[in-house]
Amino acid sequence: MTILDVRGLTIRTTDGRTLVDDLSLAIAPGERLGLIGESGSGKSLTTLAVLGLLPDGMTATGSVELAGTQIVGAHEKLLTGVRGRDAAIVFQEPLTALDPLMRVGRQLAEPLGRRRGLRGAELKRAVAEALEQVRLPEPDRIARAFPHEISGGQRQRVALAMALACEPKLLIADEPTTALDVSVQSEMLDLIDTLVRERDMAVLFVSHDLAVVARITDRALVMKDGRAVEEGDVRQIVRDPRAEYTKALVESARRLESALDLRSAR
Template identity: 80%
Template sequence: MTLLDVDGLTVRTADGRTLVDDLSFRIDAGERLGLIGESGSGKSLTTLALLGLLPDGMRAEGSVTLAGTQVVGAAEKQLTAVRGRRAAVVFQEPLTALDPLMRVGRQIAEPLGRRTGLKGRQLRSAVGEALDRVRLPEPGRIARAFPHEISGGQRQRVALAMALACEPDLLIADEPTTALDVSVQAEVLDLLDTLVRERGMAVLFVSHDLAVVAKIADRALVLKDGRAVEEGPVLDVIGTPTAEYTRTLVAGARKLEAALDLRSAR
């Protein structure tokens, strides 16, 4: 069953400049798609357009059908019904995505309470279980903390717990590990892979890191200047790229990996 169907998506600024150009792809239930491209390629704008969250001054054209709802041109009431329950997003920097003035537990309790109808002690218990599920130690302490009082890796796990609270059909992960150090990044990726597999969710994983995408995604779509240049099974796209731009990305990634291996061997 097709969960997300994007057809001719175009994003323009108020002065008519095209940032995403005639983009088409689909994600079936339970499928994992990696959206690859360097900074400025249109990846994040694409994810925002999928949920009707484009910044003021930008407009989307074309068609985005998410779980049967047409997102482009939809009223806010329609979009509110889709966000969270049908699709949820985890952004690159959770410190900006989380409310700095609200304790972590309360931020998780809001979507969890809307979905389950739980209140009081039962809701607090469910929040603790949600934090435990994303492998956070001392969930009671974390629930009482404000976002700035916990580490970056812990904040990203909190953001993941919030996204999963409504048990969405599609998880959109926009560079979710870029701001983390390598060891924490590996832990979060392993956690994400485990949770997605257990719940059978579809994933749109956005990243410029080819190695990370290869660990998470089944298929890959490569963007350059807002246009799709290549799409296919992720191992084919990375192993035997056909587009010149993709070959450049792969060569750059291999050169960096070789340099890191050489440095660690010294």
């Protein structure tokens, strides 16, 4: 049984360039898969294809089944019903996901009202609870604020609260901590880990950082130039990578860790 089953996914531009080539992956309920690769490897395009959100000028072929629904070629009305209910996404930069002209509470209230049919005091209470669940202090104040009036870390927690509000079966996290400083990044990873564990949610976690992926996921799939080059248990991949590209990623991560350790010791 799978919550996400991708078979032969290929993404091309209208001028014929192939950006993702014959990619296959599967995620079972409650399982966590890390998608690893450098910028331009096709990771983010893959996540957008899973939700039927590819930009204009790109087309997907192959098969993407999300909770039993075929995404490739689906009508927008069907996709709207899938998003939020079956899968939700947290992007790298929350300002791209949050409406700058709308207060935080109203942005959270929209999916809660639409998906769960909440109204009035019950809806207001659900918004406050959603903000509390992502460990935001003073949820009433945050709910009244516009996105630019809160910090980057707080905005990312709001984005996570919006993604989790309708209790999707799959959480897609696309570099959700890259834009945050190191201490806030660690707190955010701990929060994601705790919340998805409490809900027994499946996770597709996208990152260029092997250390982050090893901390959050069970399995990993390494991508290079739009193709899968290695897949398996994430700890095994870190300990004994097979593909030359994966070996380079592991070595780069080790050099960075050593440099940070040396800097901290000074």
